[in-house]
Amino acid sequence: MKDYIHSDRIIHQIEGGKKGPVILFFAGIHGNEPAGVLALKKVLPALEKQKENISGSIYGIIGNKPALSQERRYIDEDLNRLWVSAYMDKLEEKTTLMEEEKEMKELLQLINEIISKTSGPLYFIDFHTTSSKSYPFITINDALINRKFAIRFPVPIVLGIEEYLDGPMLSYINQKGYVAIGFEAGQHQDERSISHTEAFIYLTLNFTGSIKKKNFPNLVRNFDELKQSSGALHKVFEIVYLHKFGQWDRFKMHVGFESFQVIRKGMDLAMHNDQIVKSPYTGRIFMPLYQSQGSDGFFIIHRIPYFALKLSAFLRKLKIDNLLTFLPGVSWEEKDKMVLKVNLKTALFLAKPFFHLLGYRVRRQEGDFLRMSNRERVAKKKMYRREKWY
Structure with missing residues (x-):
């Protein structure tokens, strides 16, 4: 069996001197977004020199190697739109794979191997840049563990992307219950995007408990850099x-x-x-x-107003969604996976914002029915409960 942890997909791997979290940084899922790769190639070798002051394990992982080599977003298909369970289940049966299918298959084997070797808190961070000018920002699937961790960073946070995009890698990770956040560092061609990513790496390691301020005094500067780059937009959207x-x-x-x-x-x-x-x-x-x-x-x-965020967290902790199926037109499609089936003809009075409060996002619409999925019930809260940010 191939040892994926020692494959050329790993930019750099650090085993800290103490027990701690496992952090997976992904970069280059889109091949025309090299800022994350460049930042990891700079930061991780520098951290290696201080690994006695590092807790846990750190991985820098390349996403789409062929697309990166050609500076294209993708070769055959967008690698960040393929992580759908039904599609992935059929992958093993295919005899001829597209370039991105090969990349996804190898990434999945690597992720599973790392997960199998650890019992500690796991963090998945995916680095991107945008084609337009932009403040640096975070995108997350709407689970409370993601919200709690992401709010530590002084940048805008955007919720609900899973409702509009099929198959992002982080949505697949969230279905497994782990903390997973995307960081968009700025425009593709802007050199500041590399610096923003470097700052985000250091802050991630600090917020997860992998490194401490006393050993890394530049953390204050990293925080200030992202705060200034985001203006007054440290809000949730x-x-x-x-x-x-x-x-x-x-x-x-x-x-x-x-x-x-x-x-x-x-x-x-x-x-x-x-x-x-x-x-x-x-x-x-x-x-x-x-x-x-x-x-x-x-x-x-x-x-999103602050009071709505607080109300949402309160209702989810009370598990109010257990009562939803008492409402007309609402039933469980897959109770174990917390997928609701909503009949639009008989549940017209229930607007999407109501379901959003409880953590349900539209997965797909078929005729008069909406199928809405929830990340809260699968979130591995016990894994993160002792973390300082939690």
Whole structure:
């Protein structure tokens, strides 16, 4: 059996001098986003010199090697859209694999091998950059363990991406119950994206308890760098809209939009098949597409009020969702996995924000039914309960 932990997919691996968390940093899932790879290649060898002051294990892992070598987002398919259980189950049966399927298969074997060798707290961090100008920010699946950990970082946090994208790697990790967060460091070509990623690596290691401030005095500078780069936007936002387009469609954003820029309902944003795309909402534009590969034109986000975040956490701790199936039109589809089936004809009075409060996100809509999934019941809370951030 191949030993994946010693494969060339590992940028660098550190075994600290003390017992502690296991942290997996992923970079280059998209091959035109090298900032994370460059940051890990710089930071991890430097940390090796102080491994006696490090607790636990640290892995720097390359995502899409072929795409990185060609500086393309992907070769055949977007590697960060393939992590769907039904699709992955069929992978073993295929005799001919696309490039990204080969990469996913090897990544999965590596992840499983690392998980099998540890019983301590596990953290999965995925590094990205954007095609548009942007503040650095975090994206997470909406589970309380992710919220609690992510809020430590002085950057904007965006919830709900799992409701709009099928198959991100971190959604698959979250289904397993582990803390998993994505960090978008800035624009692809901006050298500050590398510096932001370096700062995020050090802060992650500090917040997980892998390193301490007394041994790494630059942690204050790392924190300040991200705080200043994010302006006054250390808030929590939620995705409310995604404009998608097909493989053969013609889509072009209007020039000059930046992530988190305020937009108004009716504003011209893009051209799609020679038709003007106007904003359906007032809010903030998020990750507008300025690259040739991809099918997500732009998102729109709204800020979540602080009281809604607190109410959401309170209701989830009480497990109020146990009562949902007493409501007309709501039933369990897969009770063990906490998947709700909602009949839109008889449950019209239940708006999506209500389900969001309880941690349920739309997985798919089929006719008059919504199937909504929940990350809270699978979250490995016991694994993190003794962590300082928890």
